[in-house]
Amino acid sequence: MNKSLKRMATMNRMQVTGLELFYKKGYYNTSVDDILKELSLSKGAFYYHFDSKEDFLIQIIENLLTRKVYSMLIEPIEGHSNTLDLITECFDDALETAVHNEMDYGFILSNFINEFNGRNPEIMKHLNNIMQIWEVNLVGALQKGKFNGNIDRHVDAEGVAVYLISSYIGIRTLMVETAPSARKYRYMSQLRQYLKSMEPRNITV
Amino acid sequence: MNKSLKRMATMNRMQVTGLELFYKKGYYNTSVDDILKELSLSKGAFYYHFDSKEDFLIQIIENLLTRKVYSMLIEPIEGHSNTLDLITECFDDALETAVHNEMDYGFILSNFINEFNGRNPEIMKHLNNIMQIWEVNLVGALQKGKFNGNIDRHVDAEGVAVYLISSYIGIRTLMVETAPSARKYRYMSQLRQYLKSMEPRNITV
DNA sequence: GAAGTTACCGACCGACTGGTCAGTTTAAAG
DNA sequence: CTTTAAACTGACCAGTCGGTCGGTAACTTC
Known part of the structure; x- marks a missing residue:
């Protein structure tokens, strides 16, 4: 195999396993050795490819998490x-995959935010970045909806985006705790009602 | 000082400081020595009063967190x-204290859920317990609202409770990240709109 | 005032952490 | 074949962790 291809393959394997374990056990509770044991690789291999455990995480965030x-x-x-239909369907799908994870550990991004907030500003920068991208895209979609006449023009796109993201983060945390399927169902029906209230009002006052 | 009074005073001091540090840095990232240094107490004092670090946490959850x-x-x-007014005001107050915490680390309860989920079922039991108490009380309040005619009788109290809790958990996570005050404002205005949609419909179809 | 109890001290233990490094294996290039 | 560099090994290091334990000062009880 080509050298640089092999390098990338190994690095990718490490990152995939790393993300998996960081997700399950948290970053600080996962030792580099835990990851290497899973891959049957040695300490040296790890520090040959990455500068530090932190550098490793940053690359995982940039490569895997952002894509996800x-x-x-x-x-x-x-x-x-x-x-509004697209948002409903998107949230429904995202929550459905969470329900079907026999072992669900919540929304990775908010888990990381909780773990690193106030402890590691460098990592937080990268996480904030992803959240902002999500928010900006949601606002954009909502504005497009207003432009296309699917959403009432009085709707505060940024407010709705914050509210949607909040509720999504929260329901993911709640689902991890008890009765994910029932909670998803209740959440989705409330979400639909909330989004319905944004449809254009045909009756002008 | 009475011996048992002194005992309680010391134990309480330890728990208050423990909760503070667990909140700031997380449970696994806070060493028992960290807490003891803050209090100028020794290892022996800690293990004289508590069986283990985990026992210490459980007592904190039962005593301080539940009360909070x-x-x-x-x-x-x-x-x-x-x-509906009570809920609005309650959420507003809770978020306002979060805004005024110059160093905010999110909603303790959901932070703990994130940290212990899948890692420590014993602790999760205690956390779930508090969440359930909250949910049950919210559902009760909503049902009382329906009974009193402040809330439309078609409203799904359990669904709304889940949605409210979700959004609260989420906004607390978002607020630790960026622009807490602005996000609180946007969240509250959306929350008001959501709750308004539950007022009794006077016009019967 | 002797004996017992409570509250606490701090040295110490063994397991584990992230990270280093001298050295080995692999495979392509000359 | 020989050279070279990349990929990887695993013993090792200093430091941290939760937890133990022998000791002791202060107060109670008899």
Whole structure:
């Protein structure tokens, strides 16, 4: 195999396993040795490819986590259908995969925010960055909805985006705790009602 | 000083400082020595009063955390005014204290849930317990609101409770990240709109 | 005032942490 | 074949962790 290909393959394997374990056990509770045992690799291999445990995490965030948020939460609402329907479907799908994870540990991004807030500003910068991308894209989608006439023009797009993100973070935390399926169902029906209240009012006062 | 009084005073000092540090740095990232240094006490004193670090945490949860949730999130909505107003005011107050914490680390309860989920079922039991108490009380308040005619009788109290709790957990996480005050404002205005949609419909179809 | 109890001290233990490094294996290049 | 550099090994280091334990000062009880 080509040298640089092998390098990338190994680094990627490490990152995938690393993200998995950081997600399950938290960053500080996962030792570098834990990851290496899973991969049957040695300490030397790890520090050959990465400068430090922190550098390793940053690369995971930049490579894997960002991509995950894009594919699960951003791209699905970029379509041409009714924005409110796209958001509903996107949230429904995202929560459904969470329900089907036999072992769910919550929304990775908010787990990380909780773990690093006030402890590691460098990591927080990277996490904030992803959250901002999500927020900006949601606001954009909502504005497009207003422009297309699917959303009432009086709706405060930024407020709705904050409220949607909040509720999503929260329900993911709640689902981890008890009765995920029932909670998802209740959440989705309330979400639908909330979004319905944003449809254009045909009756002008 | 009476011996048992001294015992309680010391134990309480330890718990208060423990909760503070666990909140700031997380449970696993706070060493017993960290807490003891803050109090100028020794290892021996700690293990004289508590069986283990975990036992210490459980007592903190049972004593301090439960009381905190009661006084901030449950008792304020037990009044006789309009339930929706009470909820609005309660959430507003809770978020306002978060804004004024110059160093905010999020909603303790959800931080703990994130840290212990899948790692420590014993602790999770105690945390779930508090969440359930909160949920039950919220549902009760909503039902009382329906009974008193402040809330439309078609409203799904359990669904709304889940949605309220979700959004609260989420906004607390978002507020630690960026622009807490602005985010609180946006959240509260959306929350008011959401709760308004539950007022009784006077016009029957 | 002797004996017992409570509250606390701090040295110490063994397991584990992130990180280093001298040295070995692999495979492509000359 | 020989050279070279990349990829990897695993023993090792200093430091931290939760927890133990022998000791002791202060107060109570008899």
